[in-house]
Amino acid sequence: MHQTGTQNPVIQFIKHGSLVLQILIGLIAGTLVAVLFPGLATNVALLGDLFIGALKSVAPILVFVLVTASIANHKRGQKTRMGAILFLYLIGTFLAALVAVIASFAFPLTITLKQTSETLNPPGGVAEVLSTLLGNIVDNPITALGNANYMGILAWAVGLGLALRHAHGASKTFMGDISQALSLIVRAVIRLAPLGIFGLVAATVAETGFDALLGYAHLLAVLLGSMLFVALVVNPLIVFVKIRHNPYPLVFTCLRESGITAFFTRSSAANIPVNLALCKKLGLPEDTYSVSIPLGATINMAGAAVTITVLTLAAVNTLGIQVDVPTALLLSLLASVCACGASGVAGGSLLLIPLACSLFGIPDSLAMQVVGVGFIIGVLQDSTETALNSSTDVLFTAAGSYSDRTVPIQD
Template identity: 70%
Template sequence: MSAPLRPLLHYLTHGSLVVQILVGLLAGIAVALLWPSAAREVGLLGQVFVSALKSVAPILVFVLVIAAIANHRQGQQTHIRPILVLYAIGTLSAALVAVLASFLFPSELALSATQDAGLNPPGGIAEVLRGLLLSVVDNPVNALQRANYIGILAWALGLGLALRHGSETSRHMLDDLANGVTLVVRVVIRCAPLGIFGLVAATLAESGLDALLGYAHLLAVLLGCMFFVALVVNPLIVFWKIRRNPYPLVFTCLRESGITAFFTRSSAANIPVNLQLCQRLGLHEDTYSVSIPLGATINMSGAAITITVLTLAAVHTLGISVDLPSTLLLSVVASICAAGVSGVAGGSLLLVPLACGLFGISGETAMQVVAVGFIIGVLQDSVETALNSSTDVLFTAAACIDGEVKSPAALARDAETL
């Protein structure tokens, strides 16, 4: 390789991914505005990138969880239980924020178009729980093929526990396999600037921002809730846990995890980024190697916001009177449903009809609300994923600090220097 190309290759493989993503974003906007016909053609880069993410994410979750549990040593300190508590508190708090914002700034929608009959949302909370139970006992090959993350997680937990009694060679093999899959995903993530370039160019060339502007109020409420949770609610939860200034850690998680998740739009695909950030923060490996894949599956505060806001937008549009107990029930239902959302783009929208059913809204009308969600999903789903994924690291770090897995001073020092 010629000498002039070496610095360029080193920058492409080791340079700041965030900067490269921003360059791809600006390049995509420029091509869409100056050369629309070419922008539609480069959309293939975006499709390839999204397909690659979808293909590797289920395998990544499956292998990482098995390896983490199988290699856990008896008597070793972990803090999974307090992290699960933080996940639950964060998701429910996000749903309550969404309820409050929806009443302070009510949104109304134009509901008229018929929707895609191929979508099959659940019909009630009992059906969601039934679906979750069936997902748990799904065939592992089928779960991997359909990206059924609940089934993948269940099988990974079971196999991981069983293999803890296996030979040392087997556990080393699992560890090597996990490292190999993680490396493959990191290679895919390094291609994010090209994928984002293609996605942005094709999207702007085809529809522009007109569709988003038509639902600007609803989008503002959704994004406002997510930013409020990320910058106010989550820091308050972390402060309650660690009793010190949470913002250095909050901003580190948003910058290092949230930005990449914004563009990948997949909590599962962002797992390697989160694992690397946890390692840089000096957290306990036996804790974050389990909590991060687990959080990508069940920690979905952004999804709870989406389900709640869109449901109450339909309620306000139809003039339905809602009392306090009903809104509290909606928050609980949204939190439970959010935990069952797939860790890939757009998973939260198909649970909106279930929440609408609490207020007697028909399935046909609810599916129109889902269609609106897909229209604004260009931004809504990206910000939702950024909130979900960055919160995985944030709560994991908070539990590790509280449990003194790492000294608070050391973590704060690391967070300030990142």
């Protein structure tokens, strides 16, 4: 008699097992391959490149369709709580910069400035950052999709969605169907995350090793310590004030299911599909998270604010410049504004360090050397920064969406 019984346990685990556990296995396997078989590690790097490429390719069109469909099908009188979420984004970024200032005063840093061979084009001032953001908003929609310009994508999606609210029901239904189809594609891509992270970890460890980071242990300790403090103390406190319940189940869920993936992709933009899937899993309203997640990938940059502040103050200490409290507060505000202008790609925040250094009269020739130091430690700094930025997008979206509920979100 033919058995239709159980599948192989390994296949069952691959198809339906915990994605987080699979990612952890990929992480360990990638590290072992890099250490034991460094030659092989460069070959499996293709898996990581393909995974990031798939995320980056699907994210712009997914965001465009989701936002358009959500606004087009939005019912009048239904709350989206975008104002509350936007406030959480801004206050979280500012408090992160303030934490970095306090940490830099408590543990003063000096660095050995070295020349960098990187070709960089930092902005010339805050006005230029804001001008670039405004220019991105009015970008051509095709160009915006092609270049993953999420401010432009959001602007056109909101405009088209508002226009489609007056369309026939069939048009709205079509947009909803396209949205669901793209969501299925995204879920398939995300299931490949363990293989992608296996390739990313193997290639990164094989290429950089750990020796290059030892010389900057003190700097990394302040940077990563500040980011962890924001993730585990400041953000939970903000969420507690908002929802009046224990925030840590939600905090750890976001760090585990969004932060881990973002740590290895090192791109808030590439992690947008992961965050959208997590928001759906948490039961958040789609017409809220379809807008707040891509917006957060653009302006919710607590990790970037920490990086800009710590490295700027390290340069200030190295050069013997005295900083008073009002100037430190001004730096926190400037770092917050700069962070909102950081691109959602690997190393995006480093190019804004010269802008913050200009507050203290540090010339570009020295400021760019600080950026060079940032690239040296970027394998850990940028990964942790992105994990904080991206996981906080979901955290604050959930807090803003559920602040009026009597039961906190549970895993």
